[in-house]
Amino acid sequence: MDKNLKNKLKELFSKKGFYIALFLCLCVIVAVGTISYKKLSNKNEVSNSEDINKEITMNVDDNQKTATNEMPNAERAQNDADTSKQSSEKNKTDNSKTQKSTTVATTNNVKFLNPVDGVESRTYTYPKPVKVEDNVFRTIRGVNVEAKIGTDVKAAADGVVDLVENSGVEEGVVVEIKHANGLKTRYGNLDANVSVKQGDKVTSNQVIGKVGNTAKVFSQDVFGQFLNLQVIDANGQQVNPEKYFTLKAK
Structure with missing residues (x-):
């Protein structure tokens, strides 16, 4: 057990x-x-x-x-x-x-040949008015160079005829020549029978017309017989021609 x-x-x-x-x-x-x-x-x-x-x-x-x-x-x-x-x-x-x-x-520094052989009978005053008759004043561009009617007017330098027209009683018949330097020369009071037309190429000292009596506003008793000569710059502004021409003093 x-x-x-x-x-x-x-x-x-x-x-x-x-x-x-x-x-x-x-x-x-x-x-x-x-x-x-x-x-x-x-x-x-x-x-x-x-x-x-x-x-x-x-x-x-x-x-x-x-x-x-x-x-x-x-x-x-x-x-x-x-x-x-x-x-x-x-x-x-x-x-x-x-x-x-x-x-x-x-x-600047541009010289042209004189278009006529004469003295400067009216100097540059533009835009100051010039007395043309008793109590009559006009703004006249350029200068006047004394020259008899019928005197040959020659181109101041080579160029192209830019304008031929009868501008009226103040400038009469004019020829405007554009030159390579950008300047223009303008010849006024020419005879109506000019020798060139617009577009013609001209050379220095080439005859372009003759001194006339077409600028009727000027009395010959005051200004005599003359060629109106202007210079216009490349901007279309009037320039004193005495800067570019050797003009004889009166």
Whole structure:
């Protein structure tokens, strides 16, 4: 009886020991699994955080590179605009200087041959009026050169006949010649039978007509017999003929 009891107890304890050992093993496995899971989770979080930080860093770097690339382009665009503006202003200045030089070249240091051999009977006063009769004053262009009716009138320089007309009682029959330097010479109080027509090319000292009496506004008692001589610059303005002709003083 006692022997059977002992065997039963021994058998019971052997089974409980097995279950206890099994339970302890399961606890160890669970504990190890839990620890491993937490470590793995932490590692994944760190990895995700690093990826996010890396992406942010790359975006920032890309933005900085873009900004860096854009800035020189903007500066170059501004520099190009400034250069274009400076070039345009320089061209305008150069053109202005060229035009000014051209105007000066066409109106200065030019001498013509006298169209008739006579003294200057009326000097240049334009636009100041000139007394033509008692209490009668007129604005007269150019100068008068004393010359008898029928005297040959010669071209002062090479050129092209720009105008032939009877301008009326003030200037009478006139011939206007355009010269290569931009100036025009105008010959008034000519005889109606002129020797040239509009468009003709003339040479220096070529006869273009004769002194007449077609400028009826002028009394011969006051002005005598004369050739009216004018000079017009490249801008169409009257110029004192004394600057271009060597005229004899009366």
